[in-house]
């Protein structure tokens with residue numbers, strides 16, 4: 104038995120190694136490498152000698168920091184200091200499997216030193232909860248991101264901010280504005296944008312991915328600033344930031360010592376300065392616009408208005424203008440790619456499991472009749488809630504979560520976890536643990552509403568729901584956007600199923616995603632058709648469909664429209680590579696089975 108477990112594990116490991124070897128980084132590293140070459144060319148022997156001495160010193164150096172009685176975590180053997188970063192695939196799902204394969208050798212928690220920093224990999228929900236929830240005060244920091252200069256110490260990007268007084272004030276404010284907007288269905292924005300998105304989809308179904316991205320941006324801009332037009336600013340600034348914080352981004356994210364190069368030699372520092380300014384302009388302009396409308400008495404309810412009017416909100420008082428602009432802005436831009444992920448996956452799921460759409464449509468037709476589903480329908484629609492819950496599990500927007508950094512030395516189950524270590528919970532594998540999630544790689548919404556599955560829970564008027572789902576992280580750093588995600592996905596999935604029949608036009612790409620930390624299914628050709636003439640008329644009956652995208656040839660595009668263009672002569676808008684369409688590349692990707700008998704994930 105033990106041998107068969109080991110064989111299964113080894114097969115999974117080898118398969119994952121093959122996968123990781125077959126991936127290549129998408130970002131060109133040539134300029135940075137040629138810079139290194141120039142620096143080292145003439146002094147190669149000296150550089151090599153220093154490197155060898157350094158490597159030996161790292162190998163022989165005793166670890167004096169381990170507290171008495173504690174032992175080091177199991178280690179992934181790799182080149183001291185440098186690690187084996189080149190092995191790690193860029194795409195979230197592929198790297199989740201890569202690290203999962205190492206768990207087979209090293210156990211459910213192991214350490215791996217890369218570029219002088221200890222990374223700790225966690226593969227069970229229990230360990231993640233023990234550390235990130237039970238000991239949350241020690242595990243609530245964020246790490247430095249070499250290409251995103253100053254983000255950890257700064258006041259600009261809430262999700263990536265180090266643990267500090269500023270972070271606490273921002274997060275409290277975030278909870279305050281969420282609490283205010285949930286009972287008001289996010290001021291009606293998801294409902295009104297759903298209808299516009301249906302119309303864009305009906306009119307131009309081949310551009311479905313574009314319509315979804317625009318949908319997410321318009322909706323959150325309405326919630327944040329009371330005007331969807333500000334979403335254009337978000338679509339302009341998000342891709343650059345997302346790339347800057349992803350391992351597949353600038354080479355410095357892998358070779359972190361390059362951060363010591365002077366400013367003039369660091370292309371990423373220059374581009375970060377530009378990006379920061381662009382982001383500040385966007386957030387200031389949007390908040391100023393709300394202030395202006397407020398002074399004229401024509402502003403709608405929105406998060407910014409809450410800060411302006413201090414509507415019983417002690418939290419609002421604690422943020423100055425710059426802080427409020429960035430607390431609102433940086434929380435708003437998170438809502439695009441994260442929600443865009445399951446929205447893209449919805450189309451993949453409906454094509455892969457065509458039996459589910461008619462089941463869902465039966466429930467929607469029965470409960471809603473001739474109208475679209477709304478937030479208030481939630482208790483009566485367990486199948487629609489199961490679709491949301493399963494989508495979040497099956498295709499996670501952040502398969503490897505967002506890392507938590509350790510503020511103090513800790514000992515867990517006898518193992519030393521050093522201060523400064525960067526801890527990663529492998530959310531993707533945690534939500535595929537075979538005993539809890541049979542057929543974990545499949546989209547099986549039935550698992551939440553059929554008593555024969557271990558995840559089934561009653562009453563069905565309440566369960567399933569996504570509150571507390573591990574896809575949203577753990578403890579003090581857990582995602583405050585769960586309720587907005589819930590409303591957006593429930594109502595838009597429901598509206599799509601109410602309106603359309605969906606089927607693939609050809610090959611279905613199972614695992615194609617972008618290579619950035621927030622992953623999205625690559626768009627692929629599908630048929631989207633109205634279910635009846637009556638529904639067609641209903642969908643077309645909206646004044647403004649929220650068209651945003653331009654042709655490249657259009658003259659005089661303003662600052663926030665300039666990047667909202669179809670890529671080339673009518674080709675799809677790919678959001679600067681974040682939603683590049685699927686291209687069949689020969690062998691489809693296959694991941695190791697997680698159903699291996701006795702496998703202990």
Ligand code: HEM
Nearest residue numbers: 262434437438441500505574575576577580581582584588
């Ligand atoms: C499918 C949708 C979403 C998923 C899967 C998701 C996932 C996550 C995860 C994994 C984290 C890190 C948690 C941790 O460190 O343990 C996070 C943080 C965060 N999310 Fe979300 N998120 C989603 C939607 C949203 C939305 C809609 C918003 C805002 C409206 C939002 C705002 C934030 C913020 C502000 C943080 C930072 C919290 C902190 O650092 O303390 N998220 N999210």
